[in-house]
Amino acid sequence: GDVLLPAPQSISILSTNMKHFLTWSPVIVQGATVRYSVEFQGEYEREYANGSWIPISECSLTTATVCNITEDISATVAYKLRVRAELGATRSPWGTTKGFFSRAMTSLTPPVLRVVADGHHVLVELADMGPSFQFHVLYWKKGQESRVQQKVVKEVSSVVHLDTMEAGAEYCVKARAHVEAINRSSSFSPTQCVRAQGDTSVWL
Amino acid sequence: LGACRVSMSMTEVRAGFTAIKANIQSRDPIRTLSILSHPHSLHKVKSSDRCCITHQLFTFYVDKVFKHCRTEDSFVNRKISSIANSFLSARRKLGQCHEQNKCVCGEESTEKFKQILANYEGLNVTSAAMKSLGELDILLDWMEKSR
Numbered sequence: 265g266d267v268l269l270p271a272p273q274s275i276s277i278l279s280t281n282m283k284h285f286l287t288w289s290p291v292i293v294q295g296a297t298v299r300y301s302v303e304f305q306g307e308y309e310r311e312y313a314n315g316s317w318i319p320i321s322e323c324s325l326t327t328a329t330v331c332n333i334t335e336d337i338s339a340t341v342a343y344k345l346r347v348r349a350e351l352g353a354t355r356s357p358w359g360t361t362k363g364f365f366s367r368a369m370t371s372l373t374p375p376v377l378r379v380v381a382d383g384h385h386v387l388v389e390l391a392d393m394g395p396s397f398q399f400h401v402l403y404w405k406k407g408q409e410s411r412v413q414q415k416v417v418k419e420v421s422s423v424v425h426l427d428t429m430e431a432g433a434e435y436c437v438k439a440r441a442h443v444e445a446i447n448r449s450s451s452f453s454p455t456q457c458v459r460a461q462g463d464t465s466v467w468l
Numbered sequence: 469l470g471a472c473r474v475s476m477s478m479t480e481v482r483a484g485f486t487a488i489k490a491n492i493q494s495r496d497p498i499r500t501l502s503i504l505s506h507p508h509s510l511h512k513v514k515s516s517d518r519c520c521i522t523h524q525l526f527t528f529y530v531d532k533v534f535k536h537c538r539t540e541d542s543f544v545n546r547k548i549s550s551i552a553n554s555f556l557s558a559r560r561k562l563g564q565c566h567e568q569n570k571c572v573c574g575e576e577s578t579e580k581f582k583q584i585l586a587n588y589e590g591l592n593v594t595s596a597a598m599k600s601l602g603e604l605d606i607l608l609d610w611m612e613k614s615r
Contacts, residue, residue, distance in 0.1 A: 306552070306553040307553060308530070308552040312530060313535050313538075318542070339556070341553045447475065
């Protein structure tokens with residue numbers, strides 16, 4: 265006889281650094297491969313399109329219990345997600361996320377950076393965090409913490425030159441990630457300090 | 469937009485539209501007519517009226533256009549949803565500006581918007597909606613140029 269499929273449970277969204285994933289617990293049917301289909305609904309669909317839902321094709325009839333919804337959560341509005349199990353022609357009820365999800369709820373981690381003293385120059389290299397990100401880089405000469413300077417880095421395509429150092433001085437740098445679309449920033453990375461090579465050469 | 473500051477990720481909206489532009493424009497059989505640019509281009513709108521016409525156009529797209537653009541193509545529908553939700557988010561902020569009198573409507577923007585509505589209502593709703601969606605780059609170009 266036809267199997268009664270329960271709706272997937274423990275549905276939740278994991279969102280870090282503007283990458284969003286829907287996850288759920290598997291529906292177990294002995295000796296059978298259960299598949300799942302995912303749909304999303306933005307505020308527009310709720311308010312202006314009769315509460316319609318839109319399927320995510322990459323997560324239609326998938327055997328995985330996770331779905332990358334980043335591409336579809338692409339506006340700063342409240343979304344709902346739902347998933348159901350499918351086995352042959354049998355479909356479970358939908359399991360829907362409790363409450364709403366907005367990408368403004370994503371958790372932001374501090375950026376990974378590498379500070380380099382290249383001769384008298386302080387350079388910083390930032391790990392790419394994705395298209396939504398820019399970086400606020402703060403730098404100062406050790407001992408002059410009140411004279412912190414800031415540089416906004418919008419693209420991490422290359423190494424960024426921060427400053428030209430005085431010989432023998434130590435310079436410190438820290439950075440945070442900023443997402444304009446949700447107007448939020450991460451916490452600052454740990455501070456890194458580098459020392460300029462002492463200028464031992466003497467001009468005769 | 470003058471005193472009204474609205475952050476909308478133009479890059480995301482532009483990318484979403486570019487991904488479906490050819491598909492949408494192929495559904496518009498009447499290429500000789502324009503909804504947004506007839507008889508005058510958006511570029512003729514005075515800067516003081518820019519905020520208001522933007523607010524009116526976002527309302528136009530949210531209330532009238534997107535809902536009549538559902539297709540049989542799931543990819544296209546997902547991109548339309550992305551644009552529609554971005555417009556909804558931006559429209560909300562524009563509405564707040566309007567309430568705070570930072571987005572005042574002058575005679576020119578009112579006239580221009582009336583013309584756009586007349587162009588829209590001159591076609592059957594699905595053709596008008598698809599044409600309007602297909603002209604989104606006209607709006608995006610104008611918004612970026614007038615930033």
